Amino acid sequence: MNATTHSAAHLAPLAPDFCEGIQYYAPSWPGFAEHAATPAIAEGGKAISSANSASAAYQTLLAADALRYLTLQICAAKASGHPGGFASSAEAYAALVMLGHTNIVTEVGHHAPGFYSAMFLDRSLEEMGIRTVQEMRDRFREKHGLLGHLSGAIPGLLAPAGPLGQGQHFAMAGAMLHPGTLFPVTIGDGGMGEPYVLNSMMHFNTAYPAVTNYLPVLIWNGYSQEHHSMCTTWSNAEMTAYWKGHGFENVFLVDAKNFDDKDQAGAYVDSSQFSFDRRQAFAAAVLAAADSAAKSALGGRRTVMILKQLKGAGVHKLGAKAHNLYPADTLDAEHIVSGLQRRALSPEAWQIVRDNFSRAGGGPAAKTAVTEHVLDIVPLPKLPIQAFQPGEKQVPATAFGALVAAVGQADPRFVVSNADGNEASAMANINVALKIRHPVEDGLYHQGPTGQVYEPLNEDACAGLTAALALFGSRSIWLSYESFAINGWPIVQTVAQAMAELRRKTPSYICMFTAGALEQGRNGWTHQRPEIENYFAAQMRNGNVYPLFPCDANQIQVAYDWALGTHNKGIAIIASKSPLPVYTTLDQAREGIEHGAVTLYESAGGSGTVVFAVTGDMALLPVFEAKDKLEAAGHKVRIVSAANPRRLYRPTDVAWDTVSEPDNAFMDDDHFNALFDGDVLIAVSGGPSGPLEPILLRTRAAKRDTMVWKRGETTASPGEIMAFNGLTGEAMAARAEALLG
Secondary structure (H helix, E strand, C coil): CCCCCEHHHHHHHCHHHHHHCCCCCCCCCCCCCHHHHCCCCCCCCCCCCCCCHHHHHHHHHHHHHHHHHHHHHHHHHHCCCCCCHHHHHHHHHHHHHCCCCCEEEEHHHHHHHHHHHHHCCCCHHHHHHCCCCCHHHHHHCCCCCCCCCCCCCCCHHHHHCCCCCCHHHHHHHHHHHHCCEEEEEEEHHHCCCCHHHHHHHHHHHHCCCCCCCEEEEEEEECCCCCEEECCCCCHHHHHHHHCCCCCCEEEEEEHHHHHHCCCCCCCCHHHCCCCCCHHHHHHHHHHHHHHHHHHHHCCCCCEEEECCCCCCCCCCCHHHHCCCCCCCCCCCCCHHHHHHHCCCHHHEEEEHHHHHHHHCEEEEEEHHHHHHHCCCCCCCCCCCCCCCCCCECCHHHHHHHHHHHCCCCHHCCCEEECCCCCCHHHHHHHHHHEEEECCCCEHHCCCEEECEECCCCCHHHHHHHHEEEEEEEECCCEEEEEHHHCCHHHHHHHHHHHHHCCCCCCCEEEEEEHHHHHHHHHHHHHHHHCCCHHHHHHHHHCCCCCEEEEEEHHHHHHHHHHCCCCCCEEEEEEECCCCCCCCCCCCHHHHHHEEEEEEECCCCCCCCEEEEEEEEEEECCHHHHHHHHHHHCCCCEEEECCCCHHHHHCCCHCCCCCCCCCCCCCCHHHHHHHCCCCCEEEEECCCCCCCHHEEEEEHHCCCCEEEEECCCCCCCCHHHHHHHHCCHHHHHHHHHHHHHC
């Protein structure tokens, strides 16, 4: 295993063309003629014929070292990247591929170079013009190349990974949508001291007990990014109990320590230092465990596989010191050279690994992964949109809920999530129609084991599953209070960015947040955190993110209908759960959503035109009060609802032409000026000012100001919290008078 290595120049004529760029080779391993004369995955096959085959285990170990070699070399080619974490997972990843399970996702973005190496070996990267190791080296961590962290834009990779704790959602979504297909998800032990990874799976296991075809693969290597992992001191029994306590029935744990014949210190050891025979025994054990775990998961048992092996096993350094490379870690550095030489393979071995990987699962993942094709979903009938009459009062959230219910009744795969409860957000009609998913059937609470409403008490879990379903091609929606949405928004941002890069169409990811800041006075500032709207606003410039601010019950219906017809976008609808005036007809509502804004009211005459540009619904109440005062003073007032502010930017403000399914619909200057020209423009929101930026950028009004949210406080009524923030009709009228001067 540590045979003398040779430079690539010496052996290059014997190597397959794809090996161009490999710097070091070695003689074939002992037993190569016996165990690697032909690929373990036969031509036309999808997997090895037996997990108990000595040749299959031998070739699994070859694959693990090939992955380690490529991972280290492409990182060192840029003196950047993260080889250590994936190195400790190499046998597990290789075993799953040899077994034909190639729909693999990960929670660990730092495993990216290993996943890219796998996609190179199975020929997926040829889809982006990467055919040789040299080309992979050149394009690692480069624009239009192999991103530093995983992206679903890379052929063969199912989902992004970067923020920790998200990967399990993609595996669970894949399992729901594709029964009979295994979705392994590698998870790092650096996050095992945090509750949310297993918390989200525990709720899923309870809600969907029959969906067991996802397989968490814990890479228990003892280290996090810069220190020991928080579960370093746990015994194997404690780790097993931890997973069983979260609903996993079968735990398959392979501990490298049990195979160590080199007396390595500590509970975590490097299998690459074992004797050749013990390395083979270890690989055989991992392969057998992966086979048993896969069969268990596919056979209806909630299952986890755990590989316990020291971080950095088989590369340049060990422990957290193996995590990432720095500028001094170049291909010429002695420790990098030594690490590569230890992992060097023969040209014949590289061909065997390439043959196995390119056959596994039926061919390159770029052609066979479930996400490489548009998922067939049922067509929706015309939504039962109600035409409310202007002037009457209706609850926007309830009108919206009726449409969500209709979508769920038409699409059995549709999932609604809400951590805080639909009934509390005036959307009990969703629960009545679709039922909360719960093992206990209870008609009083509209719950049962086949419900479509997913309610873990965790915004991350709510956002995660629904975002993953959308990314994988199915309809879903996440509902929350705007105040709590920040806890789940990071995965929405991740998925929206992934959708911007996808090479296929997928339904847009849709959220609806009840804008409780002005409604939750008695609950105080804990329920009054609309600042997330500025997060949405910043993302508008990405090109595929749309916060929508419907002004009434008619427009929220139109907004949802519009969102359902879009693809590859992230859409957040913000609305109230209180009875509020209807200002628009359905035609006016559509105009506001499709074009960005619509006039709700304009005075017949008067001097000194005051324009109120408003996002939201409840914030319109004091605006109309201000209108009365200003008209009484002889002024002209125009009230404009900015329902879809992304459409109000200029095309050059937004990266619309860089995303999948690009949308270059922006309001032109003539229409914009017709709406927002005036002597004074006051931009108003019950939330922060960010969504109003496109209006403030483009307005020609000589005088302009904002009247928006400042902070929360405990109050007895919406009017009182608006007054606390200066959002009263009197204050608005006074500000307009002062600006008119």
